[in-house]
Amino acid sequence: xxxxxxxxxxxxxxxxxxxxxxxxxxxxxxxxxxxxxxxxxxxxxxxxxxxxxxxxxxxxxxxxxxxxxxxxxxxxxxxxxxxxxxxxxxxxxxxxxxxxxxxxxxxxxxxxxxxxxxxxxxxxxxxxxxxxxxxxxxxxxxxxxxxxxxxxxxxxxxxxxxxxxxxxxxxxxxxxxxxxxxxxxxxxxxxxxxxxxxxxxxxxxxxxxxxxxxxxxxxxxxxxxxxxxxxxxxxxxxxxxxxxxxxxxxxxxxxxxxxxxxxxxxxxxxxxxxxxxxxxxxxxxxxxxxxxxxxxxxxxxxxxxxxxxxxxxxxxxxxxxxxxxxxxxxxxxxxxxxxxxxxxxxxxxxxxxxxxxxxxxxxxxxxxxxxxxx
Amino acid sequence: xxxxxxxxxxxxxxxxxxxxxxxxxxxxxxxxxxxxxxxxxxxxxxxxxxxxxxxxxxxxxxxxxxxxxxxxxxxxxxxxxxxxxxxxxxxxxxxxxxxxxxxxxxxxxxxxxxxxxxxxxxxxxxxxxxxxxxxxxxxxxxxxxxxxxxxxxxxxxxxxxxxxxxxxxxxxxxxxxxxxxxxxxxxxxxxxxxxxxxxxxxxxxxxxxxxxxxxxxxxxxxxxxxxxxxxxxxxxxxxxxxxxxxxxxxxxxxxxxxxxxxxxxxxxxxxxxxxxxxxxxxxxxxxxxxxxxxxxxxxxxxxxxxxxxxxxxxxxxxxxxxxxxxxxxxxxxxxxxxxxxxxxxxxxxxxxxxxxxxxxxxxxxxxxxxxxxxxxxxxxxxx
Numbered sequence: 001x002x003x004x005x006x007x008x009x010x011x012x013x014x015x016x017x018x019x020x021x022x023x024x025x026x027x028x029x030x031x032x033x034x035x036x037x038x039x040x041x042x043x044x045x046x047x048x049x050x051x052x053x054x055x056x057x058x059x060x061x062x063x064x065x066x067x068x069x070x071x072x073x074x075x076x077x078x079x080x081x082x083x084x085x086x087x088x089x090x091x092x093x094x095x096x097x098x099x100x101x102x103x104x105x106x107x108x109x110x111x112x113x114x115x116x117x118x119x120x121x122x123x124x125x126x127x128x129x130x131x132x133x134x135x136x137x138x139x140x141x142x143x144x145x146x147x148x149x150x151x152x153x154x155x156x157x158x159x160x161x162x163x164x165x166x167x168x169x170x171x172x173x174x175x176x177x178x179x180x181x182x183x184x185x186x187x188x189x190x191x192x193x194x195x196x197x198x199x200x201x202x203x204x205x206x207x208x209x210x211x212x213x214x215x216x217x218x219x220x221x222x223x224x225x226x227x228x229x230x231x232x233x234x235x236x237x238x239x240x241x242x243x244x245x246x247x248x249x250x251x252x253x254x255x256x257x258x259x260x261x262x263x264x265x266x267x268x269x270x271x272x273x274x275x276x277x278x279x280x281x282x283x284x285x286x287x288x289x290x291x292x293x294x295x296x297x298x299x300x301x302x303x304x305x306x307x308x309x310x311x312x313x314x315x316x317x318x319x320x321x322x323x324x325x326x327x328x329x330x331x332x333x334x335x336x337x338x339x340x341x342x343x344x345x346x347x348x349x350x351x352x353x354x355x356x357x358x359x360x361x362x363x364x365x366x367x368x369x370x371x372x373x374x
Numbered sequence: 375x376x377x378x379x380x381x382x383x384x385x386x387x388x389x390x391x392x393x394x395x396x397x398x399x400x401x402x403x404x405x406x407x408x409x410x411x412x413x414x415x416x417x418x419x420x421x422x423x424x425x426x427x428x429x430x431x432x433x434x435x436x437x438x439x440x441x442x443x444x445x446x447x448x449x450x451x452x453x454x455x456x457x458x459x460x461x462x463x464x465x466x467x468x469x470x471x472x473x474x475x476x477x478x479x480x481x482x483x484x485x486x487x488x489x490x491x492x493x494x495x496x497x498x499x500x501x502x503x504x505x506x507x508x509x510x511x512x513x514x515x516x517x518x519x520x521x522x523x524x525x526x527x528x529x530x531x532x533x534x535x536x537x538x539x540x541x542x543x544x545x546x547x548x549x550x551x552x553x554x555x556x557x558x559x560x561x562x563x564x565x566x567x568x569x570x571x572x573x574x575x576x577x578x579x580x581x582x583x584x585x586x587x588x589x590x591x592x593x594x595x596x597x598x599x600x601x602x603x604x605x606x607x608x609x610x611x612x613x614x615x616x617x618x619x620x621x622x623x624x625x626x627x628x629x630x631x632x633x634x635x636x637x638x639x640x641x642x643x644x645x646x647x648x649x650x651x652x653x654x655x656x657x658x659x660x661x662x663x664x665x666x667x668x669x670x671x672x673x674x675x676x677x678x679x680x681x682x683x684x685x686x687x688x689x690x691x692x693x694x695x696x697x698x699x700x701x702x703x704x705x706x707x708x709x710x711x712x713x714x715x716x717x718x719x720x721x722x723x724x725x726x727x728x729x730x731x732x733x734x735x736x737x738x739x740x741x742x743x744x745x746x747x748x749x750x751x752x753x754x755x756x757x
Contacts, residue, residue, distance in 0.1 A: 025573055026572040035463075036414070036421055043418045
């Protein structure tokens with residue numbers, strides 16, 4: 001009849017039957033998904049500020065804001081969510097859902113002991129033990145107790161093998177360094193996806209990329225991060241890691257171009273730190289110095305407010321390009337005390353090596369120790 | 375609420391959450407049928423439709439197969455499909471994103487419009503609109519939840535409309551009735567709206583037939599003696615409304631039997647005697663979850679469920695049925711469930727929309743620029 005059919009509608013015929021078999025999963029374009037996440041948050045925030053949300057509804061809003069913080073690399077979102085979760089518990093100290101919400105924020109900010117306490121309290125207040133078990137498994141995984149976490153994740157996948165449970169197994173195997181098993185579960189998780197939001201798939205691709213990066217498979221890492229970025233262009237950690245993968249395979253200009261906007265859009269110093277490292281490696285020391293200073297200043301702010309959450313990344317920065325191995329070692333040790341993972345152990349070992357004989361002569365009483373013990 | 379947040383999947387991604395559907399003959403053009411689908415409850419100003427989702431209406435001819443307590447429709451095999459699809463937003467002016475929409479029907483129509491353009495778009499036999507509107511649904515959701523939790527009718531003379539002055543995303547099609555009656559079908563049609571994925575694996579995400587099937591009749595679990603721990607709404611959403619699968623039918627029946635008996639008992643008497651194995655007389659009727667419209671009858675604002683109620687009484691229906699935005703369909707529904715029309719009309723205390731819908735295209739009123747904060751209903755507010 002009248003109007004010509006635009007190209008974007010040609011993916012399926014009028015009855016909804018697919019035209020092509022290649023586009024098995026089609027997701028909402030990332031810009032819409034992020035706009036809608038913001039719209040969802042705006043709508044709920046008004047109600048939260050007016051005190052009209054029930055505890056589960058308020059907890060759901062906290063999760064949405066934390067998710068946005070994760071995607072766009074906005075630490076202020078985490079801080080807002082953290083404060084809201086704490087206020088929710090203060091307002092409803094006998095409600096398990098409130099404690100669960102705060103426990104989740106504790107995990108995100110690496111306060112694992114506090115998370116465990118909140119989860120135990122939540123169960124005693126009637127929280128579904130299965131829900132609490134899943135959160136406990138996240139704590140176990142984050143703290144390096146991989147075997148125990150694996151038992152829980154396997155049981156969850158046996159009960160219901162869906163995108164989330166299979167994805168959790170994939171990420172855990174990847175963190176353990178079992179690439180072969182991880183690959184199987186990454187594929188299975190992806191195949192089980194049944195939604196249209198690109199965000200869960202982008203998060204999965206990001207973890208896939210991290211696995212390859214840990215394995216020094218930089219080209220594979222680049223492809224996985226690029227896939228995450230294609231799904232959600234505003235996904236800051238994926239953009240940041242993609243830049244690092246690009247730099248690792250010699251695409252320095254692309255990496256720098258990718259990181260520069262992130263230093264403006266995100267309040268996370270990781271991007272300034274990565275930029276400093278890449279520019280220094282490229283011999284552009286003058287430019288690197290400015291980004292190094294910016295990152296150092298921001299890490300100092302964040303370490304003062306959230307020492308556990310930033311101990312890991314700050315230690316990595318202080319080691320290089322921060323040029324302060326003693327502080328790096330102190331923060332790396334604090335991180336290792338929180339989470340005994342291969343990465344944590346490697347970070348301590350690298351920092352100790354960087355300190356060299358001088359450290360052994362000077363002992364351990366430097367600024368880093370005082371800070372990290374605080 | 376009508377179907378707002380009708381399952382975990384809808385809560386997680388409101389762009390696929392069908393909040394409501396209205397089907398009515400056009401008041402300004404009696405030869406046209408109007409189809410309205412609302413998604414994204416409480417949509418903020420930055421909300422867009424998904425470019426990966428088909429927003430579609432399916433219409434099938436139906437006939438009355440039985441009346442009385444075994445009332446049922448038979449569903450014809452012919453199907454008419456009206457599908458809305460959306461593009462990726464593009465910058466139309468500096469800092470301003472615009473989204474385009476196309477509507478295609480299985481009868482050969484194709485029309486396009488820009489989202490939020492009041493004029494919509496059209497082609498011969500079809501007129502369309504897509505965009506943000508004020509949610510026309512009116513209902514005291516909080517007191518409905520109180521009713522379910524307390525086991526007592528908790529409505530007041532003047533209720534609080536849960537979605538008053540809130541906004542949603544709407545797709546609206548006004549289609550020539552002759553397009554699906556010229557082959558001899560009609561005048562009764564069953565209508566269902568759906569959201570489903572594009573791609574080679576096309577998945578039905580949400581569907582809507584009648585209001586409050588999922589949130590009032592499938593969500594509450596405490597009266598269900600069979601599957602008290604099962605959230606059945608997402609399973610139900612994936613079913614074909616015109617051909618329910620067998621796998622979970624028992625679970626749906628158990629939940630409906632339990633909750634329908636609960637609603638019937640709220641006035642202290644039984645108007646719907648249960649059959650063998652606790653079967654409620656309305657269960658099979660409501661499991662066939664599509665909205666029925668008689669396209670031979672004119673627009674009305676009190677026609678919701680009239681066809682079904684007449685069938686249950688063994689009488690001939692007098693109106694177009696379907697559902698128009700100004701119709702207090704929830705009161706009609708509550709009355710049907712609680713006293714089967716054998717007592718006073720049951721009211722939730724909210725009898726009209728905050729701003730009545732128009733009698734001219736696109737019918738739903740423009741969005742509220744500053745929606746007031748409202749308390750959304752919560753089945754378990756504390757836990």
